Amino acid sequence: MEPALSIGGLSVAFATPHGALKPLRDVSLEVRKGEIVGIVGESGCGKSTLLNAIMGLLPANGRIVEGRIALGGTDLIGLGERALDAIRGDRMSVVFQDPMTTLNPVLRIGRQMSDIQYRRQLTGSNKKARSLAMLARVGVPDPAQRMAQYPHELSGGMRQRVAIAMAMLAEPELLIADEPTTALDATLEIQIVRLLKDLQKNTGCSILFISHHLGLIAELCESVAVMYAGEIVERGSVRDIFHRPAHPYTKRLLDCDPARIAGPTARLPTIPGDVPNLVAIPPGCIFTDRCPSAFTPCPGMKPAQRRVAEGHVAACHLLTATLPNDATVIGSRS
Amino acid sequence: MTPLLSVRDLKVRYPVRGALAAALTGEGTHIEAVSGVSFSIARGETLALVGESGSGKTTVARTIAGLVKAHSGSVLFEGEELTRLGAGALKAVRRQMAIIFQDPVGSLSPRLRVGSILAEPFLVHGLGITPAKIDRLLDLVGLPKEMAERYPHQLSGGQARRINVARAIALEPKLLIADEPTAGLDVSVQGEVLNLLNELRERLGISMLIITHNLHVVRHISGRMAIMYLGRIVESGPTLRLFAQPRHPYTAALLSASPRPDPDDLPQRLEIVGEIPSLFRRPSGCEFHTRCPFAREKCRFEPPAATAPASGEFFTCHFPLNAIQDDGRARP
Numbered sequence: 001m002e003p004a005l006s007i008g009g010l011s012v013a014f015a016t017p018h019g020a021l022k023p024l025r026d027v028s029l030e031v032r033k034g035e036i037v038g039i040v041g042e043s044g045c046g047k048s049t050l051l052n053a054i055m056g057l058l059p060a061n062g063r064i065v066e067g068r069i070a071l072g073g074t075d076l077i078g079l080g081e082r083a084l085d086a087i088r089g090d091r092m093s094v095v096f097q098d099p100m101t102t103l104n105p106v107l108r109i110g111r112q113m114s115d116i117q118y119r120r121q122l123t124g125s126n127k128k129a130r131s132l133a134m135l136a137r138v139g140v141p142d143p144a145q146r147m148a149q150y151p152h153e154l155s156g157g158m159r160q161r162v163a164i165a166m167a168m169l170a171e172p173e174l175l176i177a178d179e180p181t182t183a184l185d186a187t188l189e190i191q192i193v194r195l196l197k198d199l200q201k202n203t204g205c206s207i208l209f210i211s212h213h214l215g216l217i218a219e220l221c222e223s224v225a226v227m228y229a230g231e232i233v234e235r236g237s238v239r240d241i242f243h244r245p246a247h248p249y250t251k252r253l254l255d256c257d258p259a260r261i262a263g264p265t266a267r268l269p270t271i272p273g274d275v276p277n278l279v280a281i282p283p284g285c286i287f288t289d290r291c292p293s294a295f296t297p298c299p300g301m302k303p304a305q306r307r308v309a310e311g312h313v314a315a316c317h318l319l320t321a322t323l324p325n326d327a328t329v330i331g332s333r334s
Numbered sequence: 335m336t337p338l339l340s341v342r343d344l345k346v347r348y349p350v351r352g353a354l355a356a357a358l359t360g361e362g363t364h365i366e367a368v369s370g371v372s373f374s375i376a377r378g379e380t381l382a383l384v385g386e387s388g389s390g391k392t393t394v395a396r397t398i399a400g401l402v403k404a405h406s407g408s409v410l411f412e413g414e415e416l417t418r419l420g421a422g423a424l425k426a427v428r429r430q431m432a433i434i435f436q437d438p439v440g441s442l443s444p445r446l447r448v449g450s451i452l453a454e455p456f457l458v459h460g461l462g463i464t465p466a467k468i469d470r471l472l473d474l475v476g477l478p479k480e481m482a483e484r485y486p487h488q489l490s491g492g493q494a495r496r497i498n499v500a501r502a503i504a505l506e507p508k509l510l511i512a513d514e515p516t517a518g519l520d521v522s523v524q525g526e527v528l529n530l531l532n533e534l535r536e537r538l539g540i541s542m543l544i545i546t547h548n549l550h551v552v553r554h555i556s557g558r559m560a561i562m563y564l565g566r567i568v569e570s571g572p573t574l575r576l577f578a579q580p581r582h583p584y585t586a587a588l589l590s591a592s593p594r595p596d597p598d599d600l601p602q603r604l605e606i607v608g609e610i611p612s613l614f615r616r617p618s619g620c621e622f623h624t625r626c627p628f629a630r631e632k633c634r635f636e637p638p639a640a641t642a643p644a645s646g647e648f649f650t651c652h653f654p655l656n657a658i659q660d661d662g663r664a665r666p
Contacts, residue, residue, distance in 0.1 A: 042521070042522060155609050264553050
């Protein structure tokens with residue numbers, strides 16, 4: 001079956017005064033129909049650039065150097081603006097981090113929800129009925145009253161529900177959620193994640209969930225891609241990633257989460273060092289400088305994606321079946 | 335021994351509309367953001383104030399630091415009443431307490447180099463400043479001397495946080511107030527900042543008030559915690575006790591809303607519905623009853639009194655979680 005989203009060998013470059021910045025390099029990812037895939041990584045790992053590349057929203061100085069992006073069999077790269085416009089907000093839609101930037105502050109909720117259905121040949125009252133039904137579905141109380149309100153009259157959690165309702169009105173094949181809960185309190189985060197899960201179940205759409213919150217990823221997603229400095233370093237089922245992480249970065253990232261440390265500790269683990277400069281990409285493994293297990297081949301040779309188990313891959317030299325005899329650990333600058 | 339800081343029945347009000355508008359809308363001229371909060375912090379102790387946005391935790395911190403005026407109640411710092419101090423006397427007390435604001439970059443002047451930013455507290459209080467003092471501060475927070483030449487926009491999030499900590503400890507305060515010290519930081523950097531605060535407490539014996547909504551952070555940094563809801567503390571006690579056995583359903587809900595990153599160990603969810611109510615329309619009775627999964631008739635009318643199951647612990651709930659479970663009866 002055709003995957004909902006298929007990305008292969010995607011590389012993106014930004015022209016800067018210091019040279020070409022390469023925020024995404026050789027990224028491959030697949031979202032199957034009806035699947036919820038999580039992308040996890042820290043700031044600067046390329047999560048948002050990936051979203052922009054998929055949506056065709058790269059800034060003027062950015063371009064796709066190579067690779068392909070296909071939405072349910074339709075190749076998105078090379079499509080003209082008109083063709084892309086027909087797909088965005090119809091076959092795929094996005095829920096952004098801050099609902100206040102999604103919603104127009106000077107229009108009532110109802111008006112915005114009708115406007116977004118401009119593609120549908122429906123009467124105004126039919127559009128309104130769809131909006132009402134969708135608001136009820138995403139758990140907005142008193143939907144009829146909300147439709148008459150302006151965005152600033154709603155609380156943060158309600159606004160995000162409205163933003164999700166608007167994205168879902170298009171009945172998209174793919175919903176991309178970019179840190180949709182970051183601006184919300186923990187009790188609301190859980191409510192939104194529950195909502196996304198229910199919507200997926202009831203509509204059958206696929207969801208790409210971008211977050212740095214490991215707990216929410218574990219709760220919501222079936223499979224996970226871990227990004228570091230513009231590359232996907234590990235991919236697998238949610239259990240592979242959280243129970244059997246193979247890449248040293250994934251392991252360290254999990255170790256750092258205070259939620260996973262059972263007893264109280266005065267000394268929390270960290271990942272010393274900084275993300276490498278993405279203008280002058282080092283030739284070897286991108287994580288070498290911060291990796292506690294880096295050894296001889298790491299600085300000079302790029303590790304290929306290797307199969308750890310069925311559906312679980314990681315890019316690390318440690319996974320090579322036989323290590324060369326002269327291999328010595330050079331890592332851990334911490 | 336008297337505690338370093340003692341807050342008693344603190345109330346803070348913000349004006350929201352004029353008398354005429356209040357009469358027309360039938361709503362008050364003020365909202366009470368902090369509504370009778372009491373707690374104390376011993377020397378060398380860390381207390382965490384936890385709550386959702388709008389719970390009043392930041393207002394409490396700002397009132398202690400004298401940035402917001404208290405409506406009533408008392409704030410005793412080393413036995414001195416702060417709420418009635420004039421500007422001059424308050425300035426002297428402020429040498430003893432420092433605050434780390436929520437936005438690490440926004441609270442550093444963009445036009446000053448780090449060195450000048452760190453010199454500022456000394457200048458404000460008319461104290462001498464030498465380059466060696468700046469170097470020592472940078473060293474205390476684990477940054478190289480060269481950092482003094484940088485401007486705030488040249489710092490990473492974690493570095494900006496460290497500079498805020500360095501500025502806060504410049505005058506060797508007795509109390510450090512940190513408002514969401516790890517908000518917006520990546521997990522790998524978050525640990526650095528918490529380790530730094532823990533280390534400073536050990537080395538300099540500073541007491542701390544940590545304001546946060548991240549419960550997992552609390553567990554690793556503070557011995558005691560207080561949970562705030564709508565401007566009141568609904569439960570407080572030793573951190574580990576509250577984690578092991580929350581009595582107030584709101585505490586339990588906050589705990590279960592912070593999932594452990596493990597797909598096979600999803601917590602038994604205590605789900606609460608809706609969002610924090612508006613301060614304009616405080617619910618009657620127990621103010622949490624509109625969201626509480628266990629609310630009964632009594633909760634809607636009768637505000638619960640504080641119950642102290644042990645010294646240094648209290649909660650305000652008619653039907654505390656464990657009391658009922660201990661009876662062997664199922665929750666309603």
